[in-house]
Amino acid sequence: MASAPLPSIARVGVVAKDRLHAATPVLGELQTWLTARGADVLYSTETAELLGREDGVPRSEIPRTADLVISLGGDGTLLSMAGRIAESGRDIPLVGVNFGSLGFLTEVRVGELFPTLEAVFAGTAVEHHRLLLEARAERAGHAPDTRMVLNDVVFAKASLSRIIELTVSVSGVFVTRVKADGLIIASPTGSTAYNLAAGGPIVHPVVDALVITPIAAHTLTNRPIVVPASAMIEVHPFGHNGEDVQVTYDGQSGYTLQAGDVVRVSQAPRRIRLLTAGGRNYYDLLREKLKWGER
DSSP states (O other): OBOOOOSOOOEEEEEEOTTOGGGHHHHHHHHHHHHHTTOEEEEBHHHHHHTTOSOOBOGGGHHHHOSEEEEEESHHHHHHHHHHHHHHTOOOEEEEEEOSSOOSSOOEEGGGHHHHHHHHHHTOSEEEEEOOEEEEEEOTTSOOEEEEESSEEEEEESSSSOOEEEEEEETTEEEEEEEESEEEEEOTGGGGTHHHHTTOOOOOTTSOEEEEEEESOSSTTOOOEEEETTOOEEEEEOGGGGGGEEEEETTTEEEEEOTTOEEEEEEOSSOEEEEEOOSOOHHHHHHHHHOTTOO
């Protein structure tokens, strides 16, 4: 849907992928373009270094004061900022610019950056509200840890040689015990990421649902399942292999779990706002990025 004009874009946060030197000329043009429209620019530390500046701030600081965030790189850069925006508690939009080879989430091409920003400032950009996941881990000897992610929460084996065992419940009801290389809990947006590679279904991003997908399950009867977005999914490492389980959040960070720990995953109370200039629908992206439907 088209977005309304943003109340005020006084400060724009700009985050480029680490050591993405190909973005340096674009960053210079972006600085000039934004300054001409009266907006201050706030760079992440790594992005400022690309420009030879020393006034960058940590990525986590950017959502606290920016009115708009622009990420330049691949999907990983966008995911890192989506989580930080969600955890900041502020409802600010995000524009993802693709400098990578795939960039399914970073829909805006480099050549479309400034037309897209013209649409953003004019209030004619297309705004997508994407469901976020909230994961709360309770681990022995640690304070509860809460994360918000756009794509997925993944449980995987830390050892190269052993499968892991997990028990899975949905809204307090036991569902299954999984023996596999791992387990993915994905949002609709994340359904086209690791979930798809593991044999899970593609879920249109406007569908309110969560996907539970085993990774290389020990038995063929463990199949992916789609559950309502209102569900609370609980995952427990099971048995003596608990110390071999790692949980990761959007592929950005994670830690090892022990038997007796629990991770609860549900939809987050807020959604992320992704802005594009439009012109391509979701099915166009599937065909363009994933070669969907090609023989």
